[in-house]
Amino acid sequence: MYARRMVKLTKQIDDSVLVTPGAKSNLRKRATNADDIFDDREAAEEATKENAKAIDALQDALWAERKRALLVILQGIDTSGKDGTVRAVFNRCGPLGVQVTPFGKPSDEELAHDFLWRIHMATPKKGVIGVFNRSQYEDVLVVKVRNLAPAAVVEQRYEQINAFEAHLNDTGTTVLKFMLNISRDEQRERLQARLDDAEKNWKFNAADLEDRKLWDDYQKAYEVALDRCSTAHAPWRVVPADRKWQRNAIIAATVRKALEDLAPQYPKPDWKPGDFKIE
Amino acid sequence: MYARRMVKLTKQIDDSVLVTPGAKSNLRKRATNADDIFDDREAAEEATKENAKAIDALQDALWAERKRALLVILQGIDTSGKDGTVRAVFNRCGPLGVQVTPFGKPSDEELAHDFLWRIHMATPKKGVIGVFNRSQYEDVLVVKVRNLAPAAVVEQRYEQINAFEAHLNDTGTTVLKFMLNISRDEQRERLQARLDDAEKNWKFNAADLEDRKLWDDYQKAYEVALDRCSTAHAPWRVVPADRKWQRNAIIAATVRKALEDLAPQYPKPDWKPGDFKIE
Numbered sequence: 422m423y424a425r426r427m428v429k430l431t432k433q434i435d436d437s438v439l440v441t442p443g444a445k446s447n448l449r450k451r452a453t454n455a456d457d458i459f460d461d462r463e464a465a466e467e468a469t470k471e472n473a474k475a476i477d478a479l480q481d482a483l484w485a486e487r488k489r490a491l492l493v494i495l496q497g498i499d500t501s502g503k504d505g506t507v508r509a510v511f512n513r514c515g516p517l518g519v520q521v522t523p524f525g526k527p528s529d530e531e532l533a534h535d536f537l538w539r540i541h542m543a544t545p546k547k548g549v550i551g552v553f554n555r556s557q558y559e560d561v562l563v564v565k566v567r568n569l570a571p572a573a574v575v576e577q578r579y580e581q582i583n584a585f586e587a588h589l590n591d592t593g594t595t596v597l598k599f600m601l602n603i604s605r606d607e608q609r610e611r612l613q614a615r616l617d618d619a620e621k622n623w624k625f626n627a628a629d630l631e632d633r634k635l636w637d638d639y640q641k642a643y644e645v646a647l648d649r650c651s652t653a654h655a656p657w658r659v660v661p662a663d664r665k666w667q668r669n670a671i672i673a674a675t676v677r678k679a680l681e682d683l684a685p686q687y688p689k690p691d692w693k694p695g696d697f698k699i700e
Numbered sequence: 701m702y703a704r705r706m707v708k709l710t711k712q713i714d715d716s717v718l719v720t721p722g723a724k725s726n727l728r729k730r731a732t733n734a735d736d737i738f739d740d741r742e743a744a745e746e747a748t749k750e751n752a753k754a755i756d757a758l759q760d761a762l763w764a765e766r767k768r769a770l771l772v773i774l775q776g777i778d779t780s781g782k783d784g785t786v787r788a789v790f791n792r793c794g795p796l797g798v799q800v801t802p803f804g805k806p807s808d809e810e811l812a813h814d815f816l817w818r819i820h821m822a823t824p825k826k827g828v829i830g831v832f833n834r835s836q837y838e839d840v841l842v843v844k845v846r847n848l849a850p851a852a853v854v855e856q857r858y859e860q861i862n863a864f865e866a867h868l869n870d871t872g873t874t875v876l877k878f879m880l881n882i883s884r885d886e887q888r889e890r891l892q893a894r895l896d897d898a899e900k901n902w903k904f905n906a907a908d909l910e911d912r913k914l915w916d917d918y919q920k921a922y923e924v925a926l927d928r929c930s931t932a933h934a935p936w937r938v939v940p941a942d943r944k945w946q947r948n949a950i951i952a953a954t955v956r957k958a959l960e961d962l963a964p965q966y967p968k969p970d971w972k973p974g975d976f977k978i979e
Binding site: 508521620622687699 | 794895906973
């Protein structure tokens, strides 16, 4: 019963959020809320908790098996809720099996290497769930919008990213990519809250306002990345993220489904309990 | 009221578990349960949850402040409960602010460097809580017991570790060291459970039985490490760990107290909300 409900829901989610490989993402036409899928907030929050619990159990088997890894990439404009997603989906799992890597402005050392160097170093080892807060896509987003590299160099990166993700996929790492899609109005409210709410003041960064002025440029850059890097081996999902509880419900269900598809197995012992006597 | 109760409890815990710098640890005489401190399991578990919640809030401030770090070192013989401690104390905090590093057998690359190289690389950056599952102490424990390095080299390491930890402390990282102390009988039961309980089979490692045969040698090696490396800047705590709920309660209370002593502060904004208008 539960299984059938889940299959139906994850299909409904994917029909709505998946960027079909080869097709246009049509980012500008995509909804920033998922009211068509979720109308009951309480039920959605309950489902997220249930899925977080299942993710924890599946991660335990993933670790015991130690043959595959999962990489969850979270991209989105400032205030889109990347940190909040980590808390809602992965706190149940805890820091033992989940490793979060935030990618900020690259260091001199990182810039002295190719753009995928720091990314590759942070990929999860077998048995682990890695979460990227921002990722290799910054190199075709902020870098493109702010002209931090020649256009011809950026242009090559889409295929380089696709090749890199294909390599990860071929060598045992499943890649899930989520773009947290909020509206311009929702971002205004969230930035305003950082100004008005003393407890959120520390999160406010005046530079975010500069990025906000480039909203349309960022949306265009996202659209190109979604169009060109939603592949069969690592498709993009555009997650309506104006309502946090919908965002969490979508991502938790998708991560759970991906782990269930991997179906990690506890290794079978090659011994019998009677083989050992503990002194 | 709560504060007074906590102060009393953490003092009682420290009186019982702290290895006074300069004094003998008397490991063999230390209890492996804390029945003298905790008699009510339910209350202790409730306190652990409350402390885990407080640790989460304090970590948020630590991250916002981004000036100091906390390093929690968990040492203990096989089955002593290092992973379980991480779950009980740090899952509430989640993978966003806590970074767990397990130290196993060193790689060729790691062995090609001095023994503190891989340790230093894994220390938490400012704002983060780092948890070491095993640590630099393996180089004076397993290495000593199994003669993996000349005795004279091991002999130098105690002071090298003290100097390293003093450096961490001086440069903004508070170091908390916990030795999870279980009895030989309790280890037998936990190993046996890994043989008998199908869900725990994957955790069983025949090599652990070899280490168990060296129980006394390990206890002696631990005792020397505790005697020589419990310093004012990074004292050891020997945690009675036969009962998981007592172990968790002791460590959660101690970590919380350490963070409260750090008293991380949210940075004060150097602007007023009216300075900005969000378009």
